[in-house]
Amino acid sequence: MSSYKQIIYSKAPNPAIDPSLNGGTFSIKTVAKPSNVPSDKVLVRTHYLSLDPAMRQWLTAKRSYIAPVEIGAVMRGQSIAQIIAVGQDLAAKFKTGDWVVAYTGWQEYAVLGAKEVEQFVLPPGGRPTDAMSVLGMTGLTAYFGMTEVGHPKAGETVVVSGAAGATGMVAGQIAKIKGAKRVVGLAGSREKCEFLVRELGFDVAINYKDADWKKQLKDVTPEYIDVFFDNTGGEILDACLARAARDSRFVICGAISQYNSAKPQGPTSFMTVISQRVTMKGFIVFDYAKKYPTALQELASWLSQGKLKRKEHIVPGGIEGAPQALVDLYKGVNTGKMMVEVAPVDEAAKAKL
Amino acid sequence: MSSYKQIIYSKAPNPAIDPSLNGGTFSIKTVAKPSNVPSDKVLVRTHYLSLDPAMRQWLTAKRSYIAPVEIGAVMRGQSIAQIIAVGQDLAAKFKTGDWVVAYTGWQEYAVLGAKEVEQFVLPPGGRPTDAMSVLGMTGLTAYFGMTEVGHPKAGETVVVSGAAGATGMVAGQIAKIKGAKRVVGLAGSREKCEFLVRELGFDVAINYKDADWKKQLKDVTPEYIDVFFDNTGGEILDACLARAARDSRFVICGAISQYNSAKPQGPTSFMTVISQRVTMKGFIVFDYAKKYPTALQELASWLSQGKLKRKEHIVPGGIEGAPQALVDLYKGVNTGKMMVEVAPVDEAAKAKL
Numbered sequence: 001m002s003s004y005k006q007i008i009y010s011k012a013p014n015p016a017i018d019p020s021l022n023g024g025t026f027s028i029k030t031v032a033k034p035s036n037v038p039s040d041k042v043l044v045r046t047h048y049l050s051l052d053p054a055m056r057q058w059l060t061a062k063r064s065y066i067a068p069v070e071i072g073a074v075m076r077g078q079s080i081a082q083i084i085a086v087g088q089d090l091a092a093k094f095k096t097g098d099w100v101v102a103y104t105g106w107q108e109y110a111v112l113g114a115k116e117v118e119q120f121v122l123p124p125g126g127r128p129t130d131a132m133s134v135l136g137m138t139g140l141t142a143y144f145g146m147t148e149v150g151h152p153k154a155g156e157t158v159v160v161s162g163a164a165g166a167t168g169m170v171a172g173q174i175a176k177i178k179g180a181k182r183v184v185g186l187a188g189s190r191e192k193c194e195f196l197v198r199e200l201g202f203d204v205a206i207n208y209k210d211a212d213w214k215k216q217l218k219d220v221t222p223e224y225i226d227v228f229f230d231n232t233g234g235e236i237l238d239a240c241l242a243r244a245a246r247d248s249r250f251v252i253c254g255a256i257s258q259y260n261s262a263k264p265q266g267p268t269s270f271m272t273v274i275s276q277r278v279t280m281k282g283f284i285v286f287d288y289a290k291k292y293p294t295a296l297q298e299l300a301s302w303l304s305q306g307k308l309k310r311k312e313h314i315v316p317g318g319i320e321g322a323p324q325a326l327v328d329l330y331k332g333v334n335t336g337k338m339m340v341e342v343a344p345v346d347e348a349a350k351a352k353l
Numbered sequence: 354m355s356s357y358k359q360i361i362y363s364k365a366p367n368p369a370i371d372p373s374l375n376g377g378t379f380s381i382k383t384v385a386k387p388s389n390v391p392s393d394k395v396l397v398r399t400h401y402l403s404l405d406p407a408m409r410q411w412l413t414a415k416r417s418y419i420a421p422v423e424i425g426a427v428m429r430g431q432s433i434a435q436i437i438a439v440g441q442d443l444a445a446k447f448k449t450g451d452w453v454v455a456y457t458g459w460q461e462y463a464v465l466g467a468k469e470v471e472q473f474v475l476p477p478g479g480r481p482t483d484a485m486s487v488l489g490m491t492g493l494t495a496y497f498g499m500t501e502v503g504h505p506k507a508g509e510t511v512v513v514s515g516a517a518g519a520t521g522m523v524a525g526q527i528a529k530i531k532g533a534k535r536v537v538g539l540a541g542s543r544e545k546c547e548f549l550v551r552e553l554g555f556d557v558a559i560n561y562k563d564a565d566w567k568k569q570l571k572d573v574t575p576e577y578i579d580v581f582f583d584n585t586g587g588e589i590l591d592a593c594l595a596r597a598a599r600d601s602r603f604v605i606c607g608a609i610s611q612y613n614s615a616k617p618q619g620p621t622s623f624m625t626v627i628s629q630r631v632t633m634k635g636f637i638v639f640d641y642a643k644k645y646p647t648a649l650q651e652l653a654s655w656l657s658q659g660k661l662k663r664k665e666h667i668v669p670g671g672i673e674g675a676p677q678a679l680v681d682l683y684k685g686v687n688t689g690k691m692m693v694e695v696a697p698v699d700e701a702a703k704a705k706l
Contacts, residue, residue, distance in 0.1 A: 057624065064628040233623065252626050266623030268616070270586065271410065273605050274635035275417040282627035 003030050005319055007106035009069045013059055015262040017330075019323035025059070026075060026106075026323045034111055039089045041111050044081035046104045047345055048314070049322055050132050051329045051338040052077075053165075053231070056259035065284045074105035075322070079342070080132050081110070083117070090114055101131050106322050108342055123300035128345065133166050133337035134310035135299055141253060141285040142170035142229075143295045147178070148288065149281050150227040150251040154179035157221055159240055162231030162256060163205065164192035166312075166337035170299075171229045171253075172202050173308050180227070184220055186213075186236055188332040195335055200309055214239050224248070224276075232257045234265055241272045250280040260330055311336030318342060356383050358672055360459035362422045366412055368615040370683075372676035378412070379428060379459075379676045387464055392442045394464045397434035399457045400698055401667070402675055403485050404682045404691040405430075406518070406584070409612035418637045427458035428675070432695070433485050434463070436470070443467055454484050459675050461695055476653035481698065486519050486690035487663035488652055494606060494638040495523035495582075496648045500531070501641065502634050503580040503604040507532035510574055512593055515584030515609060516558065517545035519665075519690035523652075524582045524606075525555050526661050533580070537573055539566075539589055541685040548688055553662055567592050577601070577629075585610045587618055594625045603633040613683055664689030671695060 010027040011018075018024035037043045058076055061068045069076045083098040093114060100117040104110035120131040133139060145167075152158045158175040162168040163185030175183045185196040185205040193205035204220045206213050217239055224245030230237050233255025244250070258264040272278060288295070302308035313334035315325045319342045329338045363380040364371075371377035390396045411429055414421045422429045436451040446467060453470040457463035473484040486492060498520075505511045511528040515521040516538030528536045538549040538558040546558035557573045559566050570592055577598035583590050586608025597603070611617040625631060641648070655661035666687035668678045672695045682691045 057628075062624075064624075065630075252623075254627065255623060258624070264621065264624060266620040268619045270605075270608065270619030271415075271417075271611070271617060272635075273633065274607065274637065275410075277418075277635050277637060277640065279635075280626065280633040282625075282630050282632075284627065284630060287630065 004108040019327045037085045037087045039087040043085040046079045046342045048080040049340040050078040053256040079104040138166035144288040146174045152180045152227045155181045156226035158227040159184045160229045161186045164335045244276045252282040357461035372680045390438045392440040396438040399432045399695045401433040402693040403431040406609040432457040491519035497641040499527045505533045505580045508534045509579035511580040512537045513582045514539045517688045597629045605635040
């Protein structure tokens with residue numbers, strides 16, 4: 001193959017992402033594959049693209065924790081990739097065939113510096129995609145959000161929104177591991193709710209599309225909510241604020257319900273913040289980078305012991321499917337980490353992982 | 354005098370308080386003055402009623418930090434009062450003529466137990482009304498909100514809303530005492546703003562009724578806002594969130610702009626909470642009761658040294674004026690602590706204080 005495909009950010013969403021590759025938010029571009037790799041770079045092949053709720057924010061030119069993606073640039077994103085060529089200066093550090101997590105962006109191949117790719121070691125039973133989910137950014141986000149911001153204590157009631165998403169499902173399981181008395185998941189379908197309770201050990205799961213979901217939430221939080229791990233914002237955040245326990249911690253991880261809104265909405269039942277002395281704290285996983293090794297060790301150990309379960313939603317069909325997959329992520333079609341399979345991993349490679 | 358007046362909470366506001374004593378939120382009642390005091394009580398005469406933004410919340414039957422006032426009851430409120438008769442069991446503890454702070458409610462006289470009245474000692478230069486303002490609940494609220502929730506560090510930028518109110522003016526001065534580089538007050542008139550800068554030492558004050566106040570706020574916070582002490586909520590909270598510095602602390606003390614609203618509004622620019630890792634924390638001064646003595650000592654010492662200044666807005670004319678004064682409080686007519694003078698303090702009594 002002498003050329004490869006890139007997905008370019010072409011037009012600002014207004015406010016929703018248009019997944020059409022013909023005049024929509026993104027466009028496709030075919031570029032020549034480099035014939036040789038600079039001495040201080042590696043060439044990687046993208047296998048799995050990570051789809052993340054934060055991506056919508058990256059397309060908005062506002063002050064944020066990260067610079068926005070510029071129009072005309074390859075769409076930003078993390079991937080599971082394999083090194084297929086190594087520049088001569090990096091031969092001691094990398095070899096062809098190494099698996100890495102990297103911010104390749106949405107392209108089939110990428111030329112990257114040593115600092116832009118990260119090798120990973122999988123624990124017994126680990127899968128390569130774990131390095132981008134339960135043992136990657138979403139797992140770490142759940143870990144630090146729950147342990148450092150929410151810090152549930154034994155006997156407490158913990159509620160997680162977006163509970164069937166990659167971060168939410170790990171956050172809920174960690175709360176249970178940490179001794180929470182009751183972990184309640186909020187998700188958008190009956191199937192997701194059943195999965196959370198049957199497979200992941202949530203005590204209760206509520207489908208927020210049920211007409212009476214607020215009443216259900218009230219019924220299952222008789223001692224109110226001590227920790228709320230929020231991935232959705234909007235009406236769900238409001239309903240949980242109305243059930244906030246005194247001195248409760250509201251972990252503001254994301255607000256997926258608002259990202260595509262022209263007029264994002266914050267909580268309205270805000271008086272409760274005062275009357276119940278609520279702490280609402282936003283956080284970004286990058287701030288905990290120094291603690292990643294310890295966290296990953298603990299997550300891997302829980303995974304090996306079967307205390308922590310994971311699930312991925314992998315969209316096959318190649319990189320062209322990424323824009324639609326991103327739109328589907330905001331619709332909540334996924335249970336677990338949403339990824340696009342850019343190139344399947346062959347069985348020989350899998351065996352080596 | 355054998356009878357006295359009470360102001361009764363008669364009709365729930367919908368949503369605004371109607372100050373008319375003839376069919377409005379409150380009504381007036383004349384009751385007989387007790388001829389003798391039970392052995393375990395004192396009889397006090399109310400001199401100054403405290404008017405507090407929280408009062409509107411007390412009239413709403415919602416889960417809160419304190420039970421609502423019941424329809425038909427004397428309106429709840431704190432006062433500066435003087436003991437005029439002491440039951441025999443309390444003779445060792447109180448004497449006629451003692452000045453106290455007490456939750457008398459809105460009435461000219463009250464029979465109270467020993468735990469319901471609190472004697473106070475004024476520092477050099479202190480005035481009796483101080484015990485209900487700078488050396489009372491509003492001063493303590495400012496103290497704990499700023500030092501325990503906001504904890505400004507040297508060099509930081511601090512913004513206070515409702516800065517010309519009883520709590521806000523103390524909060525801003527404490528930030529300055531604690532070494533904040535720049536203290537910005539938000540208030541509702543040019544006169545208030547001039548007072549904050551000229552008399553209280555705020556670095557800047559902005560009239561939020563100016564058409565370009567948001568631009569002014571942006572211009573005076575080039576390094577963003579590290580601590581926001583919020584008494585108003587609503588649009589002002591939003592504008593300050595848009596200027597939140599990374600790891601900033603938003604002290605949620607009150608939301609006076611929303612108390613009389615049928616549909617209270619929380620912050621809308623909520624994404625900043627995540628991107629800038631903002632901590633928003635509500636608090637109630639009562640939670641710090643064990644630390645009151647230390648705090649009062651420090652406040653009194655700042656007051657004596659002239660580092661801390663106070664101001665009251667005293668409405669003369671007796672207890673009948675309380676409902677209108679409460680409405681005026683929400684309109685922001687006051688600079689400093691809003692009180693109703695129920696009975697003037699005579700010069701002889703003043704001299705003894």
